[in-house]
Amino acid sequence: MGVERPAGRAAPPALAELRRVAIVPALNEEHTVPHVIDELRAFDPGLDVVVVDDGSTDGTAAVAAAKGAHVLRLPFNLGIGGAVQTGFRFAFEQGYDLAVRVDGDGQHDPGQLSRILEPVLRDEADIVVGSRFAAAEGGYRSTRSRRLGIRVLAAVVSRIVGQRVTDTTSGFQALNRRGIALFARDYPHDYPEVEATVMVFRHRLRLQEVPVSMRERGGGNSSITALRSIYYMVKVLLAIFVGLFRRNVVPQEGSE
Amino acid sequence: MTPLAVSIAGALASFALVVVVLELIRSRRLRERYALLWLVTGLVLTALSAWREGLNTIASWLGVRSYPPAVLFAVGILFILAVLLHYSTVISRLSDQNVVLAQKLALLEQRLREPTRT
Numbered sequence: 001m002g003v004e005r006p007a008g009r010a011a012p013p014a015l016a017e018l019r020r021v022a023i024v025p026a027l028n029e030e031h032t033v034p035h036v037i038d039e040l041r042a043f044d045p046g047l048d049v050v051v052v053d054d055g056s057t058d059g060t061a062a063v064a065a066a067k068g069a070h071v072l073r074l075p076f077n078l079g080i081g082g083a084v085q086t087g088f089r090f091a092f093e094q095g096y097d098l099a100v101r102v103d104g105d106g107q108h109d110p111g112q113l114s115r116i117l118e119p120v121l122r123d124e125a126d127i128v129v130g131s132r133f134a135a136a137e138g139g140y141r142s143t144r145s146r147r148l149g150i151r152v153l154a155a156v157v158s159r160i161v162g163q164r165v166t167d168t169t170s171g172f173q174a175l176n177r178r179g180i181a182l183f184a185r186d187y188p189h190d191y192p193e194v195e196a197t198v199m200v201f202r203h204r205l206r207l208q209e210v211p212v213s214m215r216e217r218g219g220g221n222s223s224i225t226a227l228r229s230i231y232y233m234v235k236v237l238l239a240i241f242v243g244l245f246r247r248n249v250v251p252q253e254g255s256e
Numbered sequence: 257m258t259p260l261a262v263s264i265a266g267a268l269a270s271f272a273l274v275v276v277v278l279e280l281i282r283s284r285r286l287r288e289r290y291a292l293l294w295l296v297t298g299l300v301l302t303a304l305s306a307w308r309e310g311l312n313t314i315a316s317w318l319g320v321r322s323y324p325p326a327v328l329f330a331v332g333i334l335f336i337l338a339v340l341l342h343y344s345t346v347i348s349r350l351s352d353q354n355v356v357l358a359q360k361l362a363l364l365e366q367r368l369r370e371p372t373r374t
Contacts, residue, residue: 075356190289231292238295239288242281 015121018097021048023087024069025080025171026104030059036102037067039110050090051104054083060104081192084171085183092184099180101173108172112212116174119208126205127179129197130172130212149229153194153236160240161201165209168194172212178205188239191232195239202243258308258324266305266328274298293342297335304328 022040026033037049051064055077065071072086084101091099098120102108112130119125133154150169158165171193175183182203188195200207277294280286304311305328315324 075360076353189287235288235292238281238292242278242288245282246284 015044015098015117016046019048019095020044020046020098020100021050021091021094021096022110023084023091023099023101024049024051024064024104025054025083025087025101026051026056026060026064027054027077027083028056028058028060029104029106030056030063032106033060033104034063034067036104036106036108036110037064037069040102040113043110043113047100048096050087052083052087052090054078054080079190080171081187081189084192085187088175088180088183088187091180096180097177099175101171101175103171107214107216109213109215112172113174115210115212116172119210120174120176123176124206125208126176127200127207128174129167129170129193129207129209130214131167131170131209132212132214133166134209134211145226146229149233152233156237156240157194157197160198160244161207163201163207165197165207167209168197170212172214191236194236195243198240198243258311262325262328263305263308263311266325267302270298270301270305274302290342290346293335293339297332297339300335301328301332304331 024033024036024040033051037051040047040049049064049067049069051061051069051071053061053064053071053073055074061071061073070090072090074083074086078086087101088099098117100113100117102110102113108130116128116130119128133150150167153168154166157168169191179200182200182205183196186199188199197207274295277286277291277298281288281291304314311324311327315321315327318327320326
């Protein structure tokens with residue numbers, strides 16, 4: 001809490017005036033993480049990078065540190081939700097104004113960061129999500145079952161939040177201080193982006209989608225296999241529907 | 257045939273289980289991933305209790321002729337076993353992680369106490 005929005009329609013702050021950090025969750029991605037860090041620096045040399053190593057057994061943490069990134073090493077695998085939230089906690093405690101989330105496997109192209117940063121910089125959104133489906137360009141290739149799952153979740157979420165959401169599973173995001181504060185305090189587990197989308201609306205934060213294209217995964221394996229996606233689907237839908245009946249959507253400080 | 261009172265009591269009790277589990281999720285005392293098995297248990301037992309002919313049919317498949325509700329007990333026990341086994345795996349993982357946490361904490365503390373000797 002305690003993050004006030006700038007009053008009036010002052011000129012949007014330039015990127016360079018803001019303390020900004022890229023949160024890069026990574027699990028056994030020593031081959032792609034150095035690239036991602038290089039590309040982030042190429043996009044914006046003033047961008048701090050924090051790599052959250054979610055219990056990798058390879059050299060992910062070492063290569064990230066060698067590139068000069070901050071490294072948060074989790075003592076064991078927490079899953080993507082726990083890992084990403086570690087990054088948000090870091091960003092919140094260190095007082096960053098702006099955070100972007102870019103996956104360590106290289107599927108998010110830091111060259112497209114300016115697109116997802118723009119609405120945040122103009123203070124039109126608290127959270128911006130890069131969507132693979134918002135535009136026709138850059139057709140996203142994936143297995144049929146996975147695309148179907150993403151579409152079903154998008155339809156359900158759109159209906160609940162009353163705004164068209166096309167990609168509820170994208171981890172390519174930009175957040176202002178309000179978004180960072182929310183996710184540092186409360187972030188879903190397991191398969192977090194879908195629930196997080198609903199959460200954002202329940203807290204009356206402004207979410208916007210912008211079209212991006214994503215690349216083939218550079219390395220590592222998708223954490224979602226075919227059988228698991230059914231389990232996740234059920235779990236996520238349950239979480240969403242039960243979540244709708246929560247009265248105090250804002251958990252008390254330190255209630256975890 | 258199952259006595260009507262047994263069907264009603266069984267359905268009410270299993271439905272109550274479903275309601276309690278949902279309330280526990282809602283109040284954030286139970287995580288969804290640990291609630292799913294309980295929910296399935298509650299729903300299956302509710303269905304078997306309420307659907308009297310179904311219970312009869314399943315009982316006859318299994319050769320249970322004298323007292324069909326015995327199938328209800330069997331299914332209930334089976335699910336409870338599944339939940340318990342699941343929890344045993346969860347507890348095993350938690351205790352492994354707890355060991356790692358304690359070790360990391362000890363190493364960190366040593367570095368804080370003896371900053372020069374690394």
